[in-house]
Amino acid sequence: VEAHNAFNGGDFNRAEELYTQFIQLCSTSGDCDRNEVATAYNNRGQVKYFRVDFYEAMDDYSAAIKVNDQFEVPYYNRGLIRYRLGFFQDAESDFKKALEINGNFEDAKQSLHQTIVDREEKLKRGY
Numbered sequence: 001v002e003a004h005n006a007f008n009g010g011d012f013n014r015a016e017e018l019y020t021q022f023i024q025l026c027s028t029s030g031d032c033d034r035n036e037v038a039t040a041y042n043n044r045g046q047v048k049y050f051r052v053d054f055y056e057a058m059d060d061y062s063a064a065i066k067v068n069d070q071f072e073v074p075y076y077n078r079g080l081i082r083y084r085l086g087f088f089q090d091a092e093s094d095f096k097k098a099l100e101i102n103g104n105f106e107d108a109k110q111s112l113h114q115t116i117v118d119r120e121e122k123l124k125r126g127y
Contacts, residue, residue: 012047019044038068045077049098054081074102076108083111088119 019040026032030051045060061078079094095112098105
């Protein structure tokens with residue numbers, strides 16, 4: 001709860017520290033709700049994303065997915081980074097998976113559409 005409050009309050013350094021402590025505690029005890037662990041990884045990934053540490057953020061999103069592969073948000077978040085880095089096929093795959101889990105995820109629908117448009121444009125230009 002304290003980590004979420006720090007995150008929502010914009011104290012990202014403190015939030016990252018608290019999420020990391022929670023993740024480590026859960027790793028050693030093995031006695032945590034997988035949804036909470038996946039959310040901690042996802043939110044720590046968001047902190048790294050805001051810092052423009054894209055590859056570290058993607059690692060956290062992937063860890064969230066590994067913990068709970070039915071949590072659509074980290075697929076979407078990882079897809080956004082892959083899109084920004086120009087990895088359109090990977091981004092498309094992530095957005096499709098997010099929509100497979102939650103068909104009403106409007107941001108994922110819009111991002112998928114834009115990714116397909118941009119990927120086709122990139123192919124037309126030959127790069």
